[in-house]
Amino acid sequence: MEVLMAVVIGILFMSATYLMLSKSILRIIIGTGLLSHGAHLLILTMGGLKHGTAVPLLGEQAESYVDPLPQALILTAIVISFGVTSFFLVLAYRTYQELGTDNMDQLRGKEANE
Amino acid sequence: MSLLHWAIFSPFLAALFVPLLFKHFRSIHTGWFVLIVPTLLFTYFFQSIPKTSNGEILSESLAWIPSLKVNIDVYLDGLSLLFALLITGIGSLVILYSIFYLDKTKEKLHSFYVYLLIFMGAMLGLVLSDNLIVLYMFWEFTSFSSFLLIGYWHHRERSRYGAQKSMLITVLGGLSMLGGAVLLAFMGETFSVRELIGKSGELTAHPVFNATILLILLGAFTKSAQFPFHIWLPDAMEAPTPVSAYLHSATMVKAGIYLVARLSPVFAESGLWLWLIAGFGILTLFWGSFSAVKQTDLKAILAYSTISQLGMIMSLLGLGAAALHYENMNENIYMAATVAAVFHLINHATFKGSLFMAAGIIDHETGTRDIRKLGGLMNFMPITFTITLIGALSMAGVPPFNGFLSKEMFFAAMILVTEMDLFNLDTWGVLLPVIAWTGSIFTFIYSLIIAFKPFTGVFRPEMLEKKPHEAPIGMLIPPVILASLVIIFGLFPNLLASSIIEPVVAAIQPGLAKNEFHVHISPWHGFEPELFMTIGVIIFGVLLYLTLDKWNKIYGILPDRFSLNRFYDALIKGVEKVSLSITKLFMTGYIRTYLVYIFLFFILSLGFTLFWKDAFAFDSENTAAIGIYELILATIIAVGAIAILFAKSRLTSIIILGAVGYMVSIFFVLFRAPDLALTQLVIETISVALFLLCFYHLPKLPSRKEERMTFKLNNALISIGVGVIVALIALSSHSNKLFDSISGYYVENAYKEAGGKNIVNVILVDFRGLDTMFEITVLGIAALGIFAMIKLRLTKEDDDG
Numbered sequence: 001m002e003v004l005m006a007v008v009i010g011i012l013f014m015s016a017t018y019l020m021l022s023k024s025i026l027r028i029i030i031g032t033g034l035l036s037h038g039a040h041l042l043i044l045t046m047g048g049l050k051h052g053t054a055v056p057l058l059g060e061q062a063e064s065y066v067d068p069l070p071q072a073l074i075l076t077a078i079v080i081s082f083g084v085t086s087f088f089l090v091l092a093y094r095t096y097q098e099l100g101t102d103n104m105d106q107l108r109g110k111e112a113n114e
Numbered sequence: 115m116s117l118l119h120w121a122i123f124s125p126f127l128a129a130l131f132v133p134l135l136f137k138h139f140r141s142i143h144t145g146w147f148v149l150i151v152p153t154l155l156f157t158y159f160f161q162s163i164p165k166t167s168n169g170e171i172l173s174e175s176l177a178w179i180p181s182l183k184v185n186i187d188v189y190l191d192g193l194s195l196l197f198a199l200l201i202t203g204i205g206s207l208v209i210l211y212s213i214f215y216l217d218k219t220k221e222k223l224h225s226f227y228v229y230l231l232i233f234m235g236a237m238l239g240l241v242l243s244d245n246l247i248v249l250y251m252f253w254e255f256t257s258f259s260s261f262l263l264i265g266y267w268h269h270r271e272r273s274r275y276g277a278q279k280s281m282l283i284t285v286l287g288g289l290s291m292l293g294g295a296v297l298l299a300f301m302g303e304t305f306s307v308r309e310l311i312g313k314s315g316e317l318t319a320h321p322v323f324n325a326t327i328l329l330i331l332l333g334a335f336t337k338s339a340q341f342p343f344h345i346w347l348p349d350a351m352e353a354p355t356p357v358s359a360y361l362h363s364a365t366m367v368k369a370g371i372y373l374v375a376r377l378s379p380v381f382a383e384s385g386l387w388l389w390l391i392a393g394f395g396i397l398t399l400f401w402g403s404f405s406a407v408k409q410t411d412l413k414a415i416l417a418y419s420t421i422s423q424l425g426m427i428m429s430l431l432g433l434g435a436a437a438l439h440y441e442n443m444n445e446n447i448y449m450a451a452t453v454a455a456v457f458h459l460i461n462h463a464t465f466k467g468s469l470f471m472a473a474g475i476i477d478h479e480t481g482t483r484d485i486r487k488l489g490g491l492m493n494f495m496p497i498t499f500t501i502t503l504i505g506a507l508s509m510a511g512v513p514p515f516n517g518f519l520s521k522e523m524f525f526a527a528m529i530l531v532t533e534m535d536l537f538n539l540d541t542w543g544v545l546l547p548v549i550a551w552t553g554s555i556f557t558f559i560y561s562l563i564i565a566f567k568p569f570t571g572v573f574r575p576e577m578l579e580k581k582p583h584e585a586p587i588g589m590l591i592p593p594v595i596l597a598s599l600v601i602i603f604g605l606f607p608n609l610l611a612s613s614i615i616e617p618v619v620a621a622i623q624p625g626l627a628k629n630e631f632h633v634h635i636s637p638w639h640g641f642e643p644e645l646f647m648t649i650g651v652i653i654f655g656v657l658l659y660l661t662l663d664k665w666n667k668i669y670g671i672l673p674d675r676f677s678l679n680r681f682y683d684a685l686i687k688g689v690e691k692v693s694l695s696i697t698k699l700f701m702t703g704y705i706r707t708y709l710v711y712i713f714l715f716f717i718l719s720l721g722f723t724l725f726w727k728d729a730f731a732f733d734s735e736n737t738a739a740i741g742i743y744e745l746i747l748a749t750i751i752a753v754g755a756i757a758i759l760f761a762k763s764r765l766t767s768i769i770i771l772g773a774v775g776y777m778v779s780i781f782f783v784l785f786r787a788p789d790l791a792l793t794q795l796v797i798e799t800i801s802v803a804l805f806l807l808c809f810y811h812l813p814k815l816p817s818r819k820e821e822r823m824t825f826k827l828n829n830a831l832i833s834i835g836v837g838v839i840v841a842l843i844a845l846s847s848h849s850n851k852l853f854d855s856i857s858g859y860y861v862e863n864a865y866k867e868a869g870g871k872n873i874v875n876v877i878l879v880d881f882r883g884l885d886t887m888f889e890i891t892v893l894g895i896a897a898l899g900i901f902a903m904i905k906l907r908l909t910k911e912d913d914d915g
Contacts, residue, residue: 007752007841011751026764030767040778055788058861068857068873076885082797104704104705
């Protein structure tokens with residue numbers, strides 16, 4: 001399973017990278033979204049995906065539980081990436097409104113002496 | 115703080131008070147106050163002569179950074195004393211001269227004297243330091259204060275150019291010297307010069323010994339204007355004349371010579387040292403005197419002549435090192451070279467100082483320094499003429515002045531070279547006296563030019579800005595004193611022999627000087643070959659001077675294009691141009707380009723490490739089985755991730771992103787993470803809603819059409835690279851699990867210690883609550899930021915207002 005997950009994560013990273021290298025702001029933000037999905041799945045996979053273990057709730061009375069630490073880490077990461085993504089989105093929205101473009105090639109700083 | 119420390123720091127302290135004095139005593143020329151400092155210092159150092167001539171060494175220590183062994187250790191031996199006397203003595207004369215040279219109403223005297231005092235203190239610190247780091251500190255102080263002094267008239271473009279040039283070159287050498295000092299300390303495990311001298315024997319075999327020599331010598335050569343680093347000195351002539359006389363003839367340019375002399379006992383065993391110093395010295399001597407003849411500006415002639423004379427002293431110091439290799443001889447004749455170097459050092463300071471001052475007088479009283487405009491000034495300025503004549507004849511090496519004696523000793527030393535039988539000197543050594551002799555002929559010619567061109571010939575008042583007249587008496591006193599010294603040292607050279615020169619030679623060659631040795635400079639030593647060389651110089655010199663107009667076309671043979679100055683300018687321009695074009699090449703301004711760099715670095719560094727360290731491992735034993743649901747989900751995510759790339763409209767890609775997000779949350783369900791699944795579902799929903807809100811309601815811009823992403827091979831390769839690297843790292847890190855997880859503790863203690871059954875939540879708010887607190891902060895900041903972005907609409911005008 002971990003091998004399959006590694007491949008899926010690799011594909012997510014690949015798509016994310018390709019999107020981030022594109023011109024439109026929207027695609028870049030979608031790329032960051034895919035990238036964070038990939039990262040979250042990576043953390044989960046690296047924690048181990050053993051079957052036959054229980055949900056990390058002590059009420060289950062199971063022999064062994066799934067590792068709870070990566071889950072806590074991912075939860076934190078999800079919330080943070082959500083905060084950042086929403087900020088980016090509004091920033092992109094404002095850029096679009098103010099400057100009338102979402103093409104990154106047109107969003108270059110002007111050089112002082114030119 | 116000992117008296118010696120006070121001597122070093124007093125100019126710095128005095129510099130603090132100069133602006134106050136300048137402000138409150140406008141009627142008195144500030145120079146009069148400043149004059150007190152070097153005069154007192156000179157008296158103090160003068161009193162020390164008997165002590166050092168007995169071989170005593172005054173040494174004092176002052177803790178600065180004891181933990182790094184960097185302390186302000188100072189000591190006064192013969193060599194330091196000679197330089198200290200030059201610095202303070204000529205310093206007093208120069209300040210006296212500047213009082214009459216600089217107008218107290220027109221010039222910014224406070225900055226002038228502050229810079230000059232800083233320079234004086236730095237120079238004293240340099241020659242008195244025993245600690246290499248402290249020596250370096252004062253060394254850079256001299257560079258900086260010299261920079262400030264050259265650029266004193268900073269409204270002139272040439273001044274700024276000269277200041278920048280000298281700064282770049284001397285700081286280049288200074289930094290290289292620092293490298294040499296650090297290597298020296300690394301080899302000898304001490305910063306103390308005297309301790310290093312004691313260890314010189316063991317240093318020679320060290321592998322970095324030759325590198326140290328090169329670094330130290332680069333420092334010394336740039337400071338002392340040796341070929342090819344001499345180019346800053348003629349441009350430094352834009353400084354006020356007192357500065358040129360002080361810094362660029364008597365003191366700062368001799369700092370390199372001081373360094374070579376001071377470290378001679380450490381390095382002199384090496385053939386590299388001897389060859390480099392003697393070779394570059396003699397080359398500089400010839401090139402300086404050859405170039406001086408073609409100059410038309412008095413100060414430029416003097417600058418090139420300084421370069422040439424410094425080369426002469428340098429080459430003598432190099433040859434003096436040969437004395438070490440003939441220890442068995444009863445009477446070490448090679449020591450004569452060192453004696454000649456020291457003697458000429460003193461002589462040069464006296465006659466060059468007086469010549470600069472005389473040139474300054476001519477400039478001051480006529481308004482020009484161009485020898486093509488000057489002529490027939492003898493009747494107007496008889497005293498200045500006398501001073502110039504004495505100085506120039508001494509420089510040319512004519513009896514009975516002191517330059518004659520040192521020139522004779524120089525020739526004698528050069529002839530001795532041919533008898534040496536070490537470091538191939540027996541074959542190539544014969545070149546040295548030939549070059550030296552030719553160089554001396556040119557020295558003779560330009561000395562005559564300085565002495566006669568401005569003062570004899572036709573007087574052309576229409577070319578001059580002012581009506582020439584003799585300088586005020588105060589301006590004449592300093593050069594008269596120096597010119598008198600020229601004659602006194604010429605007639606009674608042994609005044610200096612045991613008092614000054616012997617302790618200096620003892621400092622430069624400590625091992626040898628223990629033997630019975632006495633310096634005796636005789637004004638007449640019989641018909642030796644050097645006497646005939648001098649006669650030859652005079653005859654050829656006079657002949658060539660008289661026929662100057664006929665042969666000075668040879669200077670046109672070497673075009674300006676190939677001059678070192680052109681090379682320097684082209685180098686500076688080239689460096690600027692190349693760096694600008696490099697910057698422009700990769701700083702495109704497109705975010706995409708920078709992302710490409712970042713991703714490429716990521717791929718290459720990780721990929722390289724992975725394969726170089728043979729870190730890739732694949733182990734499928736410890737993996738979980740693949741279930742049918744997982745397989746389906748994985749396929750959907752993979753297909754979705756790729757499909758986004760081909761989506762045409764924004765809406766489609768947003769929806770696919772949402773789909774991938776929901777699949778991820780189902781993964782969380784399958785992998786037994788209920789809290790994650792819940793959060794992921796909610797957040798994905800909100801995110802998609804936000805995406806839609808932002809972009810679905812945007813007005814359609816005419817410039818923007820919905821279109822697919824254009825395929826770019828480079829981007830595709832980079833992204834595939836990133837994906838592969840991440841996958842490989844994921845696989846190999848999973849296959850290399852070294853330790854068990856620490857989660858056993860959380861599982862056992864979630865209820866016992868924290869009283870909660872949901873282990874993930876207990877971790878979030880109890881075991882690792884700090885993370886959560888700051889994650890809340892992140893959300894809060896994001897919310898505030900969004901609010902501010904939407905509400906705060908400052909336009910450009912508001913910003914400016």
